[in-house]
Amino acid sequence: MLALESFSVVLGLLTTGLALGWESFYCRRLLKPLRWRIAVTGSRGKSTLVRLLVAALREAGYAVAAKTTGSEPLLHHVDGQEERIRRRGTPSLLEVKQALRLAGKEKAEVLVVELMSLHPENLFVESVRLLQPYLLLVTNVREDHLEQMGESPDQIARSLAAAIPPGGKVLLPEEEFYPVFEEVAQRRRAEIIKVERRWPAQFKRLPPDNLPPGVFPAQLRLLSALLEEMDIAEKIDQDFFRSYRPDPGAPRMFRFRYGPARASWTALNIFAANDPFSTRELLDRLKQELDFPRASLLGLLNLRADRGDRTWQWLKAIREGMFPEFKKIYVIGEGARAFSSKLKRHLAIRVIAVTQKKAPLIMEKVLEANPRGGYLVGLGNIGGLGKEVVNWWSEQARQGE
Template structure:
């Protein structure tokens, strides 16, 4: 028995050494690795960077986690990433191998780890990026990253590249990020939007992507022209006109109250829909109980006329929302097909938030079938 244990231990060690050697070999094949982290906007920023660099003549391989994991090969074709079992950060090694096989010069890859220790391992033992991105620091993933924004900032800082360059658009936490980066010899750049940026996406996301492209020598006009053609995440922020005339806003991928509120405020300013009756539709995940508290914060700030609940923990959520918003009508729906979307008229807007998982996907598929895309 002792001999068997020793043999297995030796084999495991050999596999680790072999894997480490391969990872280093893959990394040496790239001129640059760009690792995108943050609470909101990671997938979009990853895709925008990919599009800008690609238009600048670089051979780019891109991988996003997003709602569904996707790759964009050197051939600029988007492909779904098929997982066998649960997500595992070792997936990043597979992506590095695939990018190396396609002779990519630059790998642009979204961080898939939430746990602080796994974030550190993914950066310093796997992808070893020389350019990092922290999109923003928002109140989410508190169970893994910690209960405060400072905790979350420090957790995200685990992917800062040692001796590299980091871009962020978070003005509130810039000083803390800069201090964390200085400890490992990393230069930090604050990407700030300018009024002349095209309205492709949120200006902060565009400014981040543009900053990275400029860092790698792509002219501004060339990078922006590429970003105009970028491939958005299939479930990214979108708007639809329902059959009865109501507006439906898909903000299900914005899971934290600050991001959801910013989306609502910017759309309100841009589209002038403040005269419409607001229905806040919230989809709950069974493994994200803390987000109910976050969505209560959102509901209090938006003050909807009605609040519709789908997904998990509806009875507990209903009690919590009734206590927080006694003026609002709270309604539960067990099936997406039960939602009376076709009965909503032009005086109504549905703002969907919370999470895309579970019935969220079915909801968006139904809205796509019954409604038509609207311009945000």
């Protein structure tokens, strides 16, 4: 019996190895026609950076195809259309093949791919074995996906370093540099380029404190550095923003009225910031740019069953007073009741579980509990109920136009 089990394991490993070898060979054939292959990894802001790159490179005259996996997985056609990737079950590494096939079919000159893998072994296969990018951009290193990537910034940086392509170039903000990036780059004969904090000259008419919602200065610094590497920096200025299309889950504000008294509501979608640290950073930025009320905010925190580490992060953040501007946080999704029970003694913020499973019922309970209206901020996760709630907000705002 033991011998049979050992044989089965060996056979499985051999089959997997042969399959990956074939996929790698197949992808190499699709890679050849492309002038530039660009990959984007990091903890936060990957989809936004890919979309910025696509807009800028098209402005420079390139035929660009792309793949993003932000609030929803999308293929970006050369003509600007976006097509949802149909998944049967869990996400697959082989979605890279779909992007490569699209690029080949539409004769793209540049392919930009948001790497979606979390486990370093999968990230290595996705980047090094399948896509083989010339340029890898690292947005940042944040404490998220702790179960897959590690519990400390150093461990997370090591996981992200798995994507470094042999002989390629790696661009990252200088404040996000960790020694492990240099260590892995040396082994793979890659070059690390630390992008300085100075504001890019080609964007001098666009101050860093006046960017579109969800766009951060570090992303434009990375974009500028990439354009310099491609020797096309002089062709691009901030006018490329005219063709920039934000992710469907990007920060957005909705205004509507609700109830017999037609109470005034403002809802702000920042679900896609996900972890509390990125949410805090984005909220601080938006409070400077948007018309935030002086009164306390209401939060709507969406939990996901497959993101237990993120749920723990939010629990810790609320306990430690990371979001003092909120007077109430309503919790929805898997484990909402258990989450709120852990914070019963938290006197600064009332944490209230909402157990309804449909967006209209959730919003009915939240809004009717606050008949005078208010300012509601979506937190936690855009997936599942988060997206349904945003769609409900959008529909209410549309009806009020």
